[in-house]
Amino acid sequence: MPELPEVETVRRGLEPYVTGARIDTVTLNRKDLRFPFPEGFAEALAGATIESTARRAKYLLFRLSTGKTWLSHLGMTGTWRFEDFKFKEPSRYYEPTEDRKHDHLVLELSHPQHGQMQLIYNDARRFGFMDLFGDDSESAYLNELGPEPLSNAFNAAEMAERFKGKKAPMKAALLDQRVVAGLGNIYVSEALHRAHIRPDLAAAKLVLKSGAPSKRLEDLADGVRTVLIEAIDAGGSTLRDFRAADGNSGYFQHRFAVYDREGEPCPTPRCKGVIERIVQSGRSTFFCPVCQH
DNA sequence: CCACTAACCTGTAGGC
DNA sequence: TGCCTACAGGTTAGTG
Structure with a gap:
C-alpha cells in the first residue's frame, strides 16, 4: 500500500497520541506477519514508553524508553488505527467498518493527556512486518537503504x-x-x-x-x-x-x-x-x- | 555483481 | 447470483 508519503502521513497521525504514551499491554493475535515477530517482541514493548516517532524510507520507527527501536513496515495493506479513544475532535475518530479478522496486533496505551486508547495493526495480506533492535545499524532492513529523497543526501x-x-x-x-x-x-x-x-x-x-x-x-x-x-x-x-x-x-x-x-x-x-x-x-x-x- | 521471476497472502473488480 | 481471471501501494529468495 504505502509509499513514503503515506507512511509519513501515518507517522504524523500517530505522533501526537503515541509520543509520551506508555504501552500497558501487547496482544499478538498470530505469531507472524510476513516474517515471525522477533523473539521477545511483546515482552520488550510492554511497560515501555514511546518517546518519539520517526520514519526512514517506508519504515515507521518508534523510539522506546528502554533504548530499543520498534520498526513497522506496512507492506501493501497494513494500517494503524486507534480505538476506545475519544478524540478531542470527534470528526477525526476512525470508526472501523471492516471485520476484525486481520487485526494482528493490539496495544493498550495510556497517555498523560489523552488517556487510555488501543492502537491496532490491521493487515489483510500480511506483507507487513515488524522488528526490534537497539541501534539502527543493527537492522538489516535499514542498513542497505539509499538516501532519503527529502534530505540533502539526495541529489x-x-x-x-x-x-x-x-x-x-x-x-x-x-x-x-x-x-x-x-x-x-x-x-x-x-x-x-x-x-x-x-x-x-x-x-x-x-x-x-x-x-x-x-x-x-x-x-x-x-x-x-x-x-x-x-x-x-x-x-x-x-x-x-x-x-x-x-x-x-x-x-x-x-x-x-x-x-x-x-x-x-x-x-x-x-x-x-x-x-x-x-x-x-x-x-x-x-x-x-x-x-x- | 546484475537482472529477472516467482513467491508471499487476501480482497476486489470485471467479464461471462 | 456464481465462477474465473487479473490485478493491487512491497519486499525477499531463488535463478541464470
Whole structure:
C-alpha cells in the first residue's frame, strides 16, 4: 500500500497520541506477519514508553524508553488505527467498518493527556512486518537503504553514481530502495512523468561519460522531491483503503498525472499524448509516449 | 555483481 | 447470483 508519503502521513497521525504514551499491554493475535515477530517482541514493548516517532524510507520507527527501536513496515495493506479513544475532535475518530479478522496486533496505551486508547495493526495480506533492535545499524532492513529523497543526501550527483553502468530501466532503478529510499509504484511513474523521462530508458543513459549527472537527471531529482512533498502535503494517496491513523484519507490520487490513467490525455501543457500502461518487472507503469522520451 | 521471476497472502473488480 | 481471471501501494529468495 504505502509509499513514503503515506507512511509519513501515518507517522504524523500517530505522533501526537503515541509520543509520551506508555504501552500497558501487547496482544499478538498470530505469531507472524510476513516474517515471525522477533523473539521477545511483546515482552520488550510492554511497560515501555514511546518517546518519539520517526520514519526512514517506508519504515515507521518508534523510539522506546528502554533504548530499543520498534520498526513497522506496512507492506501493501497494513494500517494503524486507534480505538476506545475519544478524540478531542470527534470528526477525526476512525470508526472501523471492516471485520476484525486481520487485526494482528493490539496495544493498550495510556497517555498523560489523552488517556487510555488501543492502537491496532490491521493487515489483510500480511506483507507487513515488524522488528526490534537497539541501534539502527543493527537492522538489516535499514542498513542497505539509499538516501532519503527529502534530505540533502539526495541529489542528482549522488543518483548519477548509482545509475552509472546500470542497464536496468528507469522504473526498476527508481524502485530499488538502495538507489533512493521510499519510492514505490505510484510515485516512480509520477516522478518520471514530471521529468519527461520514459520509464523504459536505461538508467545509465542519464549519466554523462564523465560520471556527472545530465540535466535530465537533475530534472528527475527535482521531480522525485516535488512529487513527494506535494503528496505528503495532500496526506498521501488513498486508492483502496489507505487511511491515516486518525481515519482521514489522502487526496493526492486526484492529482496523479499518469498513474492509473491509461487512455486519458496527458496533462502536460500543449502535449497531445495519451497515457499508456505497460508492464515492467511484473508491475504496471503509466507514462506518456509523447512528452516522455 | 546484475537482472529477472516467482513467491508471499487476501480482497476486489470485471467479464461471462 | 456464481465462477474465473487479473490485478493491487512491497519486499525477499531463488535463478541464470
